[in-house]
Amino acid sequence: MNEVKCECGHVNPHGTVLCESCGKVLEEKEKEKKLLDMRYEGSARRSQTYNKTMIDKIWNFFSSVKVGVWLIVITLIASALGTILPQEMYIPPVMPAAEYYEDQYGWIGKVYYDLGFHNLYSSWWYLILIASIGISLVICSLDRVIPLYRALKKQRVSRHESYLQRQRVFGVSKIVETDQAFTMAKEKLKEKKYNIREENGNLLAEKGRFSRWGPYVNHVGLIIFLIGGMLRFVPGMYVDKILWIREGETKVIPETNGEYYLKNEKFILEVYDKEKDNEVFDEAIDKAGMVAKNYQSNVTLYKKSGDAVAGEEANLEKVKDFEIRVNEPLKFENFALYQVDYKLNELNKMSFALTNKKTGEEYGDLTVDLNDPQDAYDLGNGYKAEIVSFFPDFEFDENGEPVTKSRIPNNPAFVFKMFTPDNPDGEISFVAIRQTIEPFGDNEYKMAFKGVDTKNVSALTVRKDLTLWIIALGGAIFMIGVAQGSYWNHRRIWLRRVDGEVWVAGHTNKNWHGLKREIDAALDGTSIEMPEDQLQKQSEKKG
Amino acid sequence: MVSLSSNLLYTAFILYLIATVFFAGSIKDKNRTNRGPNRWASIGLWISIIGFIAQLGYFITRWIAAGHAPVSNLFEFTTFFGMSLVGAFIILYLIYKTPILGVFTLPVALILIAYASMFPREVSPLIPALQSDWLHIHVTTAAVGQAILAVSFAAGIIYLVKSVDQRKQSKQRFWLEAVMFGLVCTLGFIIISSTFSAMGYKAEFNWIDKNGQEAVLEYHMPALTGPNEGQLVTDGKFKPLAEMPPIINAKKLNTVIWSLASGIILYLVLRAVLRRRIGEALQPLTKNINLDLVDEIGYRSVLIGFPVFTLGALIFAMIWAQIAWTRFWGWDPKEVWALITFLFYAAYLHLRLSKGWHGEKSAWLAVIGFIIIMFNLVAVNLVIAGLHSYAGS
Known part of the structure; x- marks a missing residue:
């Protein structure tokens, strides 16, 4: 494309509005404006x-x-x-x-x-x-x-008259002692941390140019952030699983390729106690009734050592004990385990006694592990109980048949077959909580309920997120860019000698009040007059 | 310690009130020799600073008493927001020396603090999710960011009060007055709830909730809208005029109706006393102010506040969410509204930089931005319950 050569000799790319070097207006349309549109410096x-x-x-x-x-x-x-x-x-x-x-x-x-x-x-x-x-x-x-x-990069110190005139802050002073005024202003501007460039007796003071890059830096940060967000969908980058684990139970941690195991030693729930805790909380505790203080799972992390043959128990090596609390996840390798939920007092074991209904005599106790029930329990002396069916979460379906809703022992029910010396063929009894059904008429024996044993269950979120560092990097770059663009200002002040006059112009990307104050301070004591804010003058005329 | 703390907050409130009067007085003062601030304004500034220190005292003593930074419920957060607003005002006043900013910022802070105290004020213990240092870091930074952004609202209002032509009918005149009416309604809510709470009004209802369960509800204002199948238990209290279906929270609706009603009455009284619109009545205060300067104050406070808000309400929030909730982002309503606030001010900055939305347009945007912030503070906590809803209890 045809390049545009300015009268100052600088060759500008096609489409340039203001000459990159001297600032002369190259576009006809722009010439009609009283003030220049300084966004992007009129570049192509x-x-x-x-x-x-x-x-x-x-x-x-x-x-x-x-x-x-x-x-x-x-x-x-x-x-x-x-x-x-x-x-x-x-x-x-x-x-x-x-x-x-x-x-x-x-x-x-x-x-x-x-x-x-x-x-x-x-x-x-x-x-x-x-x-x-x-x-x-x-x-x-x-x-x-x-x-x-x-x-x-290309901007010159001596800007074209038409460029200076059309700056928002602009003024002309007729003075005699030009050199002296320039020296004084230069010193003051240096004190204000301006970079000074001089050329043919004209002066450009500039500072904070790097704030102009703020928007681009923060956009780069945002792009990195969004890429990080996209990476989540790449397989292997992100894991979100939940692990329900009972007290005393050891389970493989999902998504670790069977490498890591976790044992839940104990789940602890604490609530605020008016006796023990800070008494200023009393009123709030009274109002709320109960306020949770701590959810905690005491766990042990194990790592599999050596290759276990399929079907055989893995050899586990203890890695560490840890107390997982809300806000304090357990971290290992790229994984983190978070305390997210719990269930108190889940039924764990139920005990029964094989009892003669008439005499009330007991012929031995048996305890069923609800998560691992045996097929039969031999009580000795010819007494035996067999579990024909087990419904961990029992209900009757629409046909009146007993079914289980889930594998969690919320409402266990059993079909027992009781063998005794009197009834070697066995008697069938259906036993649920507070309910016994004897499908084939009266039995001589029953399974008398003795007690339950409960356990707490912890719910832990298993998280791996390999995108975190890239998200964090994006966020950090974004913040740097935003701060750079917001807390610094790009300010330029031009002083130019034109036929015995001094032309002063100023530009800033924002915070004009601050720029004017600095120009005021720099020109104070010199005979150069404070330039005017042309935009303000316009609006005052209008208003 | 807790009572000392409350007294300090009360002191701060009174001092802000007095400071507002002084700032207003400084504008009315006819003996102004130069354009700089006069004696009234410097007294106003000093009173604001002392008030701010008193409120800082409230904050610190309450922190000591509770053992955690008092930013853990709606009362504490909103009070802190008010304090940050005063702090942000003091800093911007020191840069720009404009008493008018005090006349508009301090009342907003006053309304915020008064509004805050309508919520339960007892020191509450921290639930497990809140037990983290990030509580202090995230919440305070977010509040400071919002407070600095709120200064742009005050600047926007000043700009509009001055620039909107009150003599002829226009959309601008209507909406400016609508904003004023909104503020008056908030005041109405504060007055009506403190009145009934001073009277100790309590009426209990047995009602059926949307799951068909029996429940008990306690009203602290006479029930205009009663709960579903509600039975008034307390003797001699006002019987509801209308019964609401279970899906509508009758108690909150009742509060809204009372606030609106008292807001309307208060507004009508003000109109009758002033004999003009509120916007019109405030206009003389803005007579000597330079519009460009107000515009710049508004823009500046967005520029200062936006990064602080982003850091506190998004970046720190994400870090904490990753630690406490296992993920840095979960589309919880509060998170989404923080994102909306962020997007809104991002749009503000882009419109200003590229489309040249200065002056009045910019001022309107600042007003909308503050409405979004308040929506996130009030509605998201009280209406749209989410993970952050403990902050409203």
């Missing part, structure tokens, strides 16, 4: 220059800040919609989501569910929105950062 941006091919059109679409803002606003509204009713992951698992929303929230719930808003944040269109923001971030940044870098 691809999106403003080319619009022919398909790629140009896509590029221009995504490089537009207007499009970017629309994407942000649409994402914002979509995100808000997802909070009207709870997302599917937060509803209690009492019934299928399709029924739950209508049942709880009526027709609004039904519409919400039908529109797919119950899983809004993982819907295809929400992901497309986020992806579009990502693309917009990349293209917007590339479209601007390179030309901006060039323009700031």
Whole structure:
């Protein structure tokens, strides 16, 4: 493309509005304006220059800040919609989501569910929105950062008169002692940490240029963050499992390839106690009734040592004992185990005595481990009890048949066959909690309930997330970029001699108040007058 | 210790009130020789600083008494938010020396603190999820960020009060007055709840909840809207005018109706006394203010507040969520609304930088931004229950 040669001799890329070197206005349209549009220094941006091919059109679409803002606003509204009713992951698992929303929230719930808003944040269109923001971030940044870098790199000290005149802060002073004024101003500006460049007796004081890179740095951070978020879907990067483990139980930790085992020694639940805890809490405890203080699982982590033959118990080597609490996960390798839930007093063992119904005489006790029931229990002397059927979570189905809802012993029931010297063929008895059914008429013997043994169960989340470091890196870069762009200002002050006059112009990317104060301080004591804020003058005239 | 703490908070409240009067007085003062702040304003500033120190005293003594930073429930958080707002105002005042900022910021802080004290104030013990140093780090940073952003709301209101033409009918005039009405309603809520609470009003209902279970509900305001199949248990109390279906929280709706009603009455009284719109009545205060400067204060506070908010409400929040809840992000309503706030101010900055949305447009955006922040503070805690809902109890 044809390059544009400025009268100062500098060759600018096609599409440049303000000469990169001297700042002279190259575009006719821009010449009519009273104040220059200083965004991106009037540099040649691809999106403003080319619009022919398909790629140009896509590029221009995504490089537009207007499009970017629309994407942000649409994402914002979509995100808000997802909070009207709870997302599917937060509803209690009492019934299928399709029924739950209508049942709880009526027709609004039904519409919400039908529109797919119950899983809004993982819907295809929400992901497309986020992806579009990502693309917009990349293209917007590339479209601007390179030309901006060039323009700031190539800028000359002596800027064109038309450039200075059209700065927001601008003033002309007629003075005699120009050299002296320049020296004084220079010293003051140096004190204010400005970098000074001089050329043909003109002066450019500049500071904080690096704040101009803030937006691009933070966009890079955001892109890295989004890439980190995408990596979660790569197999092996992310694990989210739940491990229910009873006290005393040793279980393999899922997703560790059978490498690691965990034993739950004990689950502890503590509540705040008015006697023992800080008495300032008394009122709050009274009001709430009970306030949880601690959820804790005392566990031992084991590592498998050597190769165990299939079917054989693995050789376990103890790695460490640990107390997992909320906010204090157990970490090993890339895994972390979190305390997330618990169940108190789950039935663990039930004891019965084989009893003669008439005499009440007992012929031996048996204890059934509800998680590992034996087929038969020999009580000696010809007395024996056989478990014909076991229903850990018993209920009658619609046909009146006993079935089990789950394998968790919430409501155990047994069909016992009792063998005694009197009845060598055995008597059948159906035993559930507070219920005994004798299907074949009266038995002579019964299984008398003796007691239960309960255990607590801990629920631990098993988490591996290899994307964390990249997410953290993205977040850190974003924060650096945002701070860089927000807490520093790029300020430039030009002093130029024009036919016995001194022209002063100032520009800042933000915080004009601060710039004016610094110019004021720099010119104080010199005979150069404080330049005017032309924008303010305009608005005052209007108002 | 706890009572000392409460007294310090009370002192701070009164001092902020007095400081507001002084800042307002400094604008009315006709003997202004130069454009700088006058004696009224410097007295106002000093009173604000002493008030801030008193509130800092409240914060520290309560921290000592409880053994954890007092930012663990809605009362404590909102009070801290109010304190941060005063702190942010003091810093911006020192940069820009504009008494008018005090006239608008301090009342917002006052309303926040008064609103906070409508919630249970006892020192509560920390549930396991909150037992972490990240509680102090995340919550305080997020609150400070929001407070700095709230200064841009005050600046936006100042800008609008001055720039919106009160003489002719316009959308701007209507919406500015709507914002004023919103503030008056908050005041209405504070007045009506403190009145009934001072009277010790209590009415108990037996009712049937949406799962068909019997439950007990205690009202602290006369029930206009009663719960589903509600039976008034307490003798001699007001019987509900209407019964609500179980899906609607009748008690909260009742509070909303009372607040709205008292807000409307209060607003009408104000209109009758002032004989003009509130926006119009405030306009003389903004007579000598430079619009560009107010615009810049608003922009500056967004620029300062946005990174702090992002750090506190998103970055620190994610770090803590990873530790306490096993994942750094889970689309909990509070998280989503923090993201919405972030996106909103990101849009603000982009519109300002690239589309040149300065001045009035920018001021409106600052007002909307504050409404989003307040929505996240109030509605998300009280209406949309999520993982953060303990903060509302």
